[in-house]
Amino acid sequence: DTAVSQTPKYLVTQMGNDKSIKCEQNLGHDTMYWYKQDSKKFLKIMFSYNNKELIINETVPNRFSPKSPDKAHLNLHINSLELGDSAVYFCASSRIQGTGNTIYFGEGSWLTVV
Amino acid sequence: ELKVEQNPLFLSMQEGKNYTIYCNYSTTSDRLYWYRQDPGKSLESLFVLLSNGAVKQEGRLMASLDTKARLSTLHITAAVHDLSATYFCAVMLSSNYKLTFGKGTLLTVNP
Numbered sequence: 053d054t055a056v057s058q059t060p061k062y063l064v065t066q067m068g069n070d071k072s073i074k075c076e077q078n079l080g081h082d083t084m085y086w087y088k089q090d091s092k093k094f095l096k097i098m099f100s101y102n103n104k105e106l107i108i109n110e111t112v113p114n115r116f117s118p119k120s121p122d123k124a125h126l127n128l129h130i131n132s133l134e135l136g137d138s139a140v141y142f143c144a145s146s147r148i149q150g151t152g153n154t155i156y157f158g159e160g161s162w163l164t165v166v
Numbered sequence: 167e168l169k170v171e172q173n174p175l176f177l178s179m180q181e182g183k184n185y186t187i188y189c190n191y192s193t194t195s196d197r198l199y200w201y202r203q204d205p206g207k208s209l210e211s212l213f214v215l216l217s218n219g220a221v222k223q224e225g226r227l228m229a230s231l232d233t234k235a236r237l238s239t240l241h242i243t244a245a246v247h248d249l250s251a252t253y254f255c256a257v258m259l260s261s262n263y264k265l266t267f268g269k270g271t272l273l274t275v276n277p
Binding site for chain 1: 199201203207208209211214252254256262263264265266267269270
């Protein structure tokens with residue numbers, strides 16, 4: 053079983069469309085994240101939820117809206133897609149409390165806006 | 167704002183050689199991570215380092231942490247082609263649980 057799973061893996065869409073990426077983790081973790089990796093491979097955090105509460109909200113256009121229906125799921129909805137949104141979006145999860153907690157990443161969702 | 171700097175950003179080495187990747191960070195932190203990423207793939211966790219002087223080893227890779235110097239190193243021993251990948255260090259602040267990544271080191275091991 054995949055620990056952190058994202059769908060879709062590949063997404064090609066036109067400018068102006070609205071799309072969603074879904075993420076689920078089966079590790080029993082309490083914290084989930086969205087990261088964006090650009091064409092230069094730079095990874096930047098976008099959002100984080102702890103027990104369904106938003107705890108990190110970086111400077112991201114408000115066209116991006118995360119939603120966490122429960123601790124195991126964190127979805128990312130993007131409105132009015134722009135060319136610059138093309139990137140790989142990684143979902144991740146971890147257990148915040150305790151020590152030495154690994155952060156597990158999903159396989160990534162490759163978004164191409166044309 | 168926490169800054170994480172890795173160097174070198176590009177590393178080409180021959181099989182059998184040793185080398186070290188450096189990761190400096192700007193703010194006191196209590197967790198440092200090393201990840202590996204193969205082209206088109208996800209990030210694979212290599213090490214989590216928590217305390218000053220921590221050293222962890224897995225195969226040909228060894229990571230260490232000096233919290234006073236705000237420096238972590240990833241040492242590669244007798245490199246083999248299979249180690250070719252991009253290696254990221256990342257630092258987490260317990261104040262906000264935000265994981266900040268370095269820019270990554272693209273390692274190419276040549277036969």
